[in-house]
Amino acid sequence: MAEPNPSFRAFEHQGWSAETVAAGYHDHLSPVTTQAIEALLDAAGVTRGMRVLDVATGAGYAAAAAAGRGADAIGIDFSATQVALARRLYPDLDFREGDAEALPFPDGSLDAGVSNFGVLHFPDPDAFLREAFRVLRPGGRIAFSVWAPRDRAGFGLVYGAVQAHGRMDVPLPPGPSFFLFSDPAQCENSLAAAGFRSATVATVPLVWRLASPDGLFEAIMKGSVRAAALLQAQTPEALAAIRNAMRQAVAAYARDGAFELPMPAIVTAAKKL
Template sequence: MPQTPFDESERRIWAGTAEAYAAGFGGLCAHPVPRLLDAAKVGAGIRLLDVGTGTGAAAKAAGARGARVTAVDAEPGMAAGVARTLPDAAALIAALPQLPFRDGAFGASVGNFVLNHVGRPLAALGELRRVTRPGGRIALTIWAAPGAPGQALLGRALQAAGVTRPPHLPALAAEDDFPRTADGFAGLLRAAGLTDVRCLPLRWDHHATAEEWWRGPAAGVATIGRIVTAQRPEVIERIRGHFVELSREFTGTDGRLVLPHAALLASGRVR
């Protein structure tokens, strides 16, 4: 299946960002991992696929539960990082919706926020269903829309600086998108042929210093980071100034940011 323009854009956006992602947004994205593994019923002896592994947070936690883990990521630096830090896990470069595994190869599959970065989410789920054995569970997280206030901080700083999303960054095609709500996410899993579908909202506060939170976009991590780093130096400084000002809304008594976030966790069973 050929990549969509959205897929191709995502590959460019994330290229070479493994270390910067781990130092910033990686900690935020690791928060749902325990509940993600619970939803997939990951335990000792199960053969697990962690797709879009990123920093390897889910792979590491699954290994601690005694699972036999295979971790894949489209970004070579992410896969290499997992190979270095988790020698007991198999780490490969691969991307949805085409995975190099036989049918029913895994007892369970998880993807922590990976569906936010694929151009054909339904096809991606179909591929996860293919490589997961009958009776096995698939569990995934996505960011909810609308999001919580902490998720909007960086975007608000861009907007205040007069910076908009450039037209050359493609969005998901309308026919491939789905509502980022509990009903919408659950409906996607059912459309992919999964049964016993469950979807739970997740809310938590992410704690970081303003410097830590700015570090990711300043290094070009994710779409927002690519937008920031594409600006002239004086515009970047203007964005940073608005970010510092807006951050005061989220600053706790200890001087650190308290950033509310909202996600969705959905799981289903392969027939």
């Protein structure tokens, strides 16, 4: 894996600190990303009485679901904007500002750690896995979700449209591949390097129900950081062609007056022995 890029960290932090982006994600992307949470908590073995950390908690969805199972849940995010949103939505839970790659918890102090689509945004996801290993007790479990490979609908429609009608080599801070952990072998290797054992990798079928063929383009523009920046860096002519290609791709999934876009996720888990 390439060396972490500080400018990518700053880029992600600035993007997710914008109130419009946090609100856009909550309104447009959370209806699909939250579908993975129950599988994520199952993979981490979250049950009543456990102390559980939700890393890159965003608006607090996974932490709230863990608390709903009776766990002592804590959510952490590097964006003060996201933490404020989580506290508004779930005022009875513990949300803190902090870095996934330098977790502010003592060694062996947690029973489980989860991250729902968070590792896509970490400059150094291997550092996060090492930190997760450190703060988990022996027998504790880590679980994280990412999108399935790009050839299985979902975000592949976005990147495929850009490749066909625009440019991928736009001036954005380079970071880890968006689909790095879509590869089960990469998941297993990174977890093993961090010290984890007994890794499992499973595909979870999610469906993004959109009201119009333009819903995907609008959601990406309003509720993402890296993908939105990629689109915004295109020429006006290319962006129009990309939008049209995405519209046509989504239209193929018409069903019952809406558009049901397959968004399969990968949920990976492992244990600290």
